[in-house]
Amino acid sequence: MRDQRFVAPLVLAVGLSVIACTDLLNEDPKGFATTDTFFKTGADLNSATLAIYNALRGLQGQSNWTTPELASDQARADNREPNSGTYGPDRLNWTAASGRANVPFGTIYGIVSRANLVLAKGPGIAAPDAVTQAYNLAEAKFLRGYAYLRLTKAYDGVPLLLTPADQANPSPTRAPLDAVHQAVIQDLTEAYTGLPRVWPGNDGYGIPTQGRVTKAAAAMALADLYAWRSSFMLKSEWQQASDWAKTVIDSSGAWGLGLNDNYFSTFLPTNKGNQEMIFVINNSGVTDRTSNIFQLFYYPRDWGLDQGQGGGWGLIHPTDWFLNSYLPGDFRGSRGHDGYKSDSGFVAGGCGLTLCADPLGDGPMPWKYRKSDGGDTWWLGDVDVPLYRYAEAILIYAEAQNELNNAAVAVQYLNMIRTRARKGTGAQIRTEPHDYGTAGEAMDKLSVREAIYMERAWEFAFEAKRWFDLVRRDSEEPDYWATQLHLHDPNSEKLGATSGQTYKKRWPIPQTQITANPALCQNPGYGGTACPPGVTFP
Numbered sequence: 001m002r003d004q005r006f007v008a009p010l011v012l013a014v015g016l017s018v019i020a021c022t023d024l025l026n027e028d029p030k031g032f033a034t035t036d037t038f039f040k041t042g043a044d045l046n047s048a049t050l051a052i053y054n055a056l057r058g059l060q061g062q063s064n065w066t067t068p069e070l071a072s073d074q075a076r077a078d079n080r081e082p083n084s085g086t087y088g089p090d091r092l093n094w095t096a097a098s099g100r101a102n103v104p105f106g107t108i109y110g111i112v113s114r115a116n117l118v119l120a121k122g123p124g125i126a127a128p129d130a131v132t133q134a135y136n137l138a139e140a141k142f143l144r145g146y147a148y149l150r151l152t153k154a155y156d157g158v159p160l161l162l163t164p165a166d167q168a169n170p171s172p173t174r175a176p177l178d179a180v181h182q183a184v185i186q187d188l189t190e191a192y193t194g195l196p197r198v199w200p201g202n203d204g205y206g207i208p209t210q211g212r213v214t215k216a217a218a219a220m221a222l223a224d225l226y227a228w229r230s231s232f233m234l235k236s237e238w239q240q241a242s243d244w245a246k247t248v249i250d251s252s253g254a255w256g257l258g259l260n261d262n263y264f265s266t267f268l269p270t271n272k273g274n275q276e277m278i279f280v281i282n283n284s285g286v287t288d289r290t291s292n293i294f295q296l297f298y299y300p301r302d303w304g305l306d307q308g309q310g311g312g313w314g315l316i317h318p319t320d321w322f323l324n325s326y327l328p329g330d331f332r333g334s335r336g337h338d339g340y341k342s343d344s345g346f347v348a349g350g351c352g353l354t355l356c357a358d359p360l361g362d363g364p365m366p367w368k369y370r371k372s373d374g375g376d377t378w379w380l381g382d383v384d385v386p387l388y389r390y391a392e393a394i395l396i397y398a399e400a401q402n403e404l405n406n407a408a409v410a411v412q413y414l415n416m417i418r419t420r421a422r423k424g425t426g427a428q429i430r431t432e433p434h435d436y437g438t439a440g441e442a443m444d445k446l447s448v449r450e451a452i453y454m455e456r457a458w459e460f461a462f463e464a465k466r467w468f469d470l471v472r473r474d475s476e477e478p479d480y481w482a483t484q485l486h487l488h489d490p491n492s493e494k495l496g497a498t499s500g501q502t503y504k505k506r507w508p509i510p511q512t513q514i515t516a517n518p519a520l521c522q523n524p525g526y527g528g529t530a531c532p533p534g535v536t537f538p
Helices: 042-060 062-071 084-091 100-124 130-155 164-168 177-194 215-231 238-250 263-267 390-403 407-421 445-459 466-476 480-488 511-516
Strands: 075-077 277-281 316-318 385-389
Touching: 042 062, 042 100, 042 130, 042 277, 042 385, 062 075, 062 084, 062 100, 062 316, 062 466, 075 084, 084 100, 100 130, 100 164, 100 511, 130 177, 130 215, 177 215, 215 238, 215 277, 215 385, 215 390, 215 466, 238 390, 263 385, 277 390, 385 390, 390 407, 390 445, 407 445, 445 466, 466 480
Parallel strands: none
Antiparallel strands: 075 316, 277 385
């Protein structure tokens, strides 16, 4: 597989002109980040806001996506992969000086930098379209809040840069984790107030609005944040997680949200902007600057190694444990042998556009993300990358209710997800997955918690969420992270995840950042200066 390396780290000390490079080819807006002359009109502000979304595209790049995917017990690297830099996350093979867990730090600060510029310059613009101007500022607040939420899930407390002046500081220190979260809460709640329920067809400047964030995205991020704080940080904030998730559920009619009858139709390029997608990275696939290479992580290399034969890098496989964990008959875990025409959860064999392999050489591969051209133009990907879906609002609500000792309510909502799964291709009536509790399953809190986490694993398979679920549940049930990796993913065990490497639940602050700014402390286990209390958890 090609080694898509990060081009250059974000060095916080450099100041305003720095925008983080990402794993993907992105088009930087010419000059807006380096001169005050750009922000003159409402159209300028709108373009600068769209540039924040452009920075978001880095999250679908190799390091940002495959690190949490391969590091979890849900996925493993293809055993034929020769590049240690590529399969490294599967072995938890990262340090402060090297490894793919360093890359997201810079990518995400690229989002923060652009959002800060919009929030600093936008209010002073005399824009003729005051509605879009207000939406732009709310978009920037959401994207900055979401960026900091992602940073804290990986690194704990980080430098809290909220203005261009903050970014000009050559020696920022890491803020306490709770302080970062309070800033996130402020950004997201203000975004929730300012964002539209539903965007009109264009933004007032003739640009289509599909994929731009709404109130639902802000409510989802708040539910996600409070669920993280309640589980990973053991805060008693499950009620807040419940309330925000229920806001999404109760508003689903007005906001145009719901579950699709066919699970896999949710991810098809022909179904963009469907009712289930709340927050995505949009990829039109028209040019390489509105495209992605994301799907190549999952397209079998047996069909050709990104040469237009319908194949890809074939990097990410399910672990044997995960592949066999689905309840018998669950459509989400189905396996097909019809090649790229398969309508199943995993492709086990068949043909790409020109090459065939049945079975695939290293076992089944996820078949969730399917390009509309079958992989012909491998560099033009039109698959949108899901970040929040309506199904997650339902499962966060179920989890929060269970933790609030309302197991019966939790199971009711858990079973909404299973009911959809039983519809198969949309019109089917399947018997599995059966409703939880109808086959003698226990209804105590720990049993229902396990059921919800497994439902999350099946429902959000290969959406880069499982790693963070392992990490946060480890706080609730000590040793859970290491135990699950030991039992489910033999590759992670090659570096001894259960023997002294539990510090890798937190990713390292990149050494390049610390070299440029010695005021930055390091997470435990990676050397460097220890952090003061409150920066890391616990």
